[in-house]
Amino acid sequence: MELMEKFWNAAKGDIKRIVLPEGEEERTLVATEKIVKEGLAKVILVGNEKNIREKAKDLKVDISGAEIIDPETSDKLEEYTNGFYELRKKKGMTLEKADKIIRDPLYFATMMVKMDHADGMVSGAVHTTGDLLRPGLQIIKTAPGISVVSSVFIMVVPNCQYGEDGMLLFSDCAVNPNPTAEQLASIAISTAETAKGLCNMDPKVAMLSFSTMGSAEHELVEKVREATKMAKAARPDLLIDGELQLDASIVEKVAAQKAPESNVAGKANVLIFPDLQAGNIGYKLVQRFAKAEAIGPICQGFAKPINDLSRGCSAEDIVNVVAVTAVQAQNQK
Known part of the structure; x- marks a missing residue:
C-alpha cells in the first residue's frame, strides 16, 4: 500500500476538523470538495462567505459539506481577540491591535486551533512559510521539551x-x-x-x-x-x-x-x-x-498540528497535506 494511501485511510478512521484560512483561494476550494467527498476531514474554510460561495460556483465545485467562517462576522471574534491579547500583552499588545490582527484569516484560524475549535490548520497556497510560522509561534507555541519548530x-x-x-x-x-x-x-x-x-x-x-x-x-x-x-x-x-x-x-x-x-x-x-x-x-x-x-515539508515541533504548503502546490497537494495533518491531530497526546 502506498504511504499516502495509508495516511488517507488513517485520516478516515478518526475524522478531524482541519481549518483552511485561504478559503477564497481556487486550489483550496477544489481540494475542499475532494477532502469532504473522500471523508478525510471536516473542513472549515475561513474568509468572506459570499466570495467563497461565488468562487466555488464559478469553479463548479461542491463545498456544501464544508463549514465557512468569516472573521468579520464570527461570534468568536471577541473571544479570540481577548485570547490573543492575553497571550501577547507582555509583548506590548493592546486590545485595539489584537482586534485588528485577529481578523486576519491566518491569525483567526490559528486561534481556532489554539482554542480547540479546530484540530489542525493547513496554509501556504498564497502565504509564505514566515506568514504561517509567525502566528503559529505567537499563539500555538512549541510542544513541551521542544525548543524549535x-x-x-x-x-x-x-x-x-x-x-x-x-x-x-x-x-x-x-x-x-x-x-x-x-x-x-x-x-x-x-x-x-x-x-x-x-x-x-x-x-x-x-x-x-x-x-x-x-x-x-x-x-x-x-x-x-x-x-x-x-x-x-x-x-x-x-x-x-x-x-x-x-x-x-x-x-x-x-x-x-x-x-x-x-x-x-x-x-x-x-x-x-x-x-x-x-x-x-x-x-x-x-x-x-x-x-x-x-512528502512535505511537514511542520513539527508545534504544540498542535499546523502545516505549510508550497505556493506552487496543486489541489491534490492540499488534499494530501490535510490528510497528514489529520493524522498528526490523531496522534496528539
Whole structure:
C-alpha cells in the first residue's frame, strides 16, 4: 500500500476538523470538495462567505459539506481577540491591535486551533512559510521539551534497500538556516517522534556530518557532536548517534568499517542534516536523481498540528497535506 494511501485511510478512521484560512483561494476550494467527498476531514474554510460561495460556483465545485467562517462576522471574534491579547500583552499588545490582527484569516484560524475549535490548520497556497510560522509561534507555541519548530520530508525511494524499505525521514530541509547545537538536538527529537507517530517507524536517528566518529575536526563537526550528546541526554530512550557521514549512516558495510560500535550506523531511517543548505540540497537530490516521492515539508515541533504548503502546490497537494495533518491531530497526546 502506498504511504499516502495509508495516511488517507488513517485520516478516515478518526475524522478531524482541519481549518483552511485561504478559503477564497481556487486550489483550496477544489481540494475542499475532494477532502469532504473522500471523508478525510471536516473542513472549515475561513474568509468572506459570499466570495467563497461565488468562487466555488464559478469553479463548479461542491463545498456544501464544508463549514465557512468569516472573521468579520464570527461570534468568536471577541473571544479570540481577548485570547490573543492575553497571550501577547507582555509583548506590548493592546486590545485595539489584537482586534485588528485577529481578523486576519491566518491569525483567526490559528486561534481556532489554539482554542480547540479546530484540530489542525493547513496554509501556504498564497502565504509564505514566515506568514504561517509567525502566528503559529505567537499563539500555538512549541510542544513541551521542544525548543524549535522544524520541518521534515518523508522520502519514499523506489526499489531501495535503505531506511525502511526505501522510506526515510529528512530534517530540517525547509525552516532553520543554521540551527545551534541545542536546536539541532531538538530537531532530532521532533523528527524521531514524527517517525513514531506519523510513520509507525522505530526511529534510528543519524546526526549527519562530513565526519564519522572523529574522523575530522572542525567547528561544524563539533556542533553535530554536541547536538548528539544533548539529544541523547534528553531522550535516552531514543536511538540517536553521530556524528556520521551519510554512507556510514545507511550502508552496513561502510558502517562496519567506520562506526562498528554504533547502534544506528548502517541502519538509520531518520537523517538529521547539520543545516538548511545541506538538508534542502539533500532532499532535492534524492527526489530528482532517485525519482523519490517527497512528502512535505511537514511542520513539527508545534504544540498542535499546523502545516505549510508550497505556493506552487496543486489541489491534490492540499488534499494530501490535510490528510497528514489529520493524522498528526490523531496522534496528539
